Amino acid sequence: MPLQLKAGLLITALIIGLSVLAPWIAPHPWDTISMRTRFLPPNSIYWLGTDEYGRDVLSRLLMGGRLSLMMGVSATLVSLVIGVPMGLAAGYFGGWIEEGLMRLADVMMAIPPIMLGLLVLAVTPPALWKTAVAVGFVYIPPIARLTRSVTLTLAGEDFVQAARARAESPTYILFREILPNAWPPLIVEASLRVTYAILLGSALSFLGLGAQPPSSDWGLMIAEARSFLDRAPWLALAPGFAMCALVIGINLIGDGARERLDPRLKARVGKSV
């Protein structure tokens, strides 16, 4: 296994493990307000200090990790559930179906992701699950495009021709013959998409259009910490570094996996969200 894949798996597994176990390992309650312990710098009782309501930052961070991960994964699922059938249909049927679906993807990609997210979220009062849906919606086009190109290659393969000759229905061919073979590149792409989703989702939370107080979503924690950067910088630094660690972990996995799938590939060029 390449070193970066190993390192990525280690970091990500650590963060996922800590987040999943958060309710049991968090040293303090994450949402109990205590005016006597406000703004304590990191110390032996509160390892990462306390916030403006005297809540333990470490416990909030652990609970927030679940939110960020859940948001990223569910957003990616949303884009997969909509984007994959779109791409399958476009790649397999061609013609006006392909034209229509792909031009729709072009239109969605003509607005910067964060603006599209803002626009979708502006319609309703904010909540974290809506952010996940909005982020998933924003990232439909890349998934649909990838699925389409994979489908195009697979549609010419012998086993698909055979299924056609047997007069199988298009649904059968798409979901039973093509989709199982399209999974490997889709899974790699989706795992990378999770980091984009987490970054975009927390940016939206940061702007106040995602998780709402007293939630401890990392983006929201950083947003709330903005007013206290002078006196309590640890409030912003803790969730910020946690988020960076998670993104680095997942990126390492993605790069490592890509290198394994495609040894010819050189160092991947990073794309921003």
Place this chain on the structure above:
Amino acid sequence: MTAFIVRRLAFVVLVLTAVSMLVFTITSLLPANVAYLILGSFAPPEQVKALELKLGLTDPIWQQYIRWATGFLSGDLGESPLLKRPIAPMLWEAVSRSLMLTGFSFVLIALIGIGLGLLAALRHGRTLDHGISVATYLGIAVPEFFWSIIVIIVFASWLGWLPASGYEPMSEGVWVWFKHLIAPTMTLVFGHLAHVSRLTRSSMIEVMQSPYVNAARAKGLPERVVVMRHALRNALLPTITVLALDFGRLMGGIVVVETVFAYPGLGRLVVFSIQNRDLPTLQAAILVVAAIYAFANLIADLLYAWLNPKIRFGVHVN
């Protein structure tokens, strides 16, 4: 080439038309009611109804869209019901400030990004290369809003060199104006540097191993000439198109950065109009962003085609 440009331009116009419909449809779903916004939340229902009728809010949505779109094309963006000011001048002011910010950042991203990539490629496999690689890996992982926090903590809180937020017009003095630009610019540069430098590095490494570079060396040319005249020019082809795309990405980046630094540009206008349910401003602002984004993508496409003749002749590349 002309046919290619015309085709791409037509496509941009189509996409923007579709975007405007999308934006208009989504925003018309907003629970905010312009009539209530103008009259206040406690206005009597009859008055609200009368104003709705007057503003045409009861018409079918496609009629409202056509009215809005024709107004937009003739340069009449309407009036912000919240600020009671015409939108057009407000929007242009915001756009020009944002372009100032993104323009500055863009130049720095190009210079520093290419420089770092070049440096890493020339020291390929050595400590400096590894250092730069690790740094850019980290750069990609740090979200923009966290970069802005780091910049504020370091340069405003600890060092006290820069104002933490705000904007001053140039009439207040060039230095004062410039000082308010530094922090948001730095944030944007840190956030976008990484992929320019990574791309430059990888294509430079590839080019440096090509036969024609060997030939140039064999001719006895000094290494500096080989690198700058022969290798770099070719290696920069992919970088240039990515840079053009980057300009579009910066338009997304300004949303967060302008909000954090209270910089009164386009990004902040979008967030402000969403928070205050100011629909006409929101529609206009998003459409302007989409237009800038679309033209940046168009320029990236055209540059790519211009630099790479294979594309010019109808071979479609995604």
